[in-house]
Amino acid sequence: MLNIVLYEPEIPANTGNIGRTCVATGTRLHLIEPLGFKLNEKALKRAGMDYWKDLDVTTYIDYQDFLEKNPGAKIYMATTKAHKVYTEVDYESDCYIMFGKESAGIPEEILVEHEEDCMRIPMNGDIRSLNLGNSVAIVLYEALRQNGFAGMNLSGELHELHWK
Template sequence: METAQGVTERGTKVLNKRLNIVLVEPEIPPNTGNVARLCAATGATLHLVKPLGFSIDDKHLKRAGLDYWHFLDIVIYENFREFEEKNPEGPRYLATTKGGRAHTDIEYQPGGYLLFGKETKGLAPEILARYPDTAIRLPMLAEARSLNLSNTVAVVVYEVLRQWGFSGLV
């Protein structure tokens, strides 16, 4: 695991977190910055799985997160295997255009992980194959290919928080 300014190493496992957002191989700095700000505002932990399409010190990443970086719990992994090894417990919910259920048709459990893939290709087929029962999608017109990554994360996160009664938020 790597740490950088504003990034905290959490050891082998993130404990006692209700909501975990996992970006697998994100490519666009402002998207990741927007998700980081969302995590800081909601108390979620952000997990970044390499390779990243940018440096963690990228000015566009920092700008999108504004002055929220000191509120952020973030863990960076060398690859998806390391993420799985360090976080063996907790359900996985995979956001994909290939998901069998709408994001509102699943009951999210505390301590779960919301997984989102890279902007250009989504989650790898081997990841999707591991968790077929919890692949979710956002309803949209058939002609639409997908939504922006940070928008998708926000929609799913707020559905989870809605189900949990927005506990701890004002």
């Protein structure tokens, strides 16, 4: 099972959307405090819709607590400061993919300790970053694709409509 880690997320709607994506993909969500909102906040629930109750989510008091409770975890870090692109990473089926807070990303002191595991989403020009929910979806679906979309519905069915 893949894992998404949000380092100090600030915007409840982003976290709600990411939570919904995690439920839809069978992915665990890890939230590193402090959070910029309360987990019972209406905006969070609205964005996550009625899926929030089905979310496998764990919170941690800080980054050190996260590391202690997930020893040996393979962590990839999304940052605009990375040298390689997210598609150049070989994602293990149980890896952790970390994203930083909306206003500042993952702190550089953490990134330098994991430089070889940092990756970026390509963007044009001087754009600071994509929306956090979009960034998570882009990288998560690449990791899922690499792992054969294990356990996911891979086909749908159209139903012919009869109009009068």
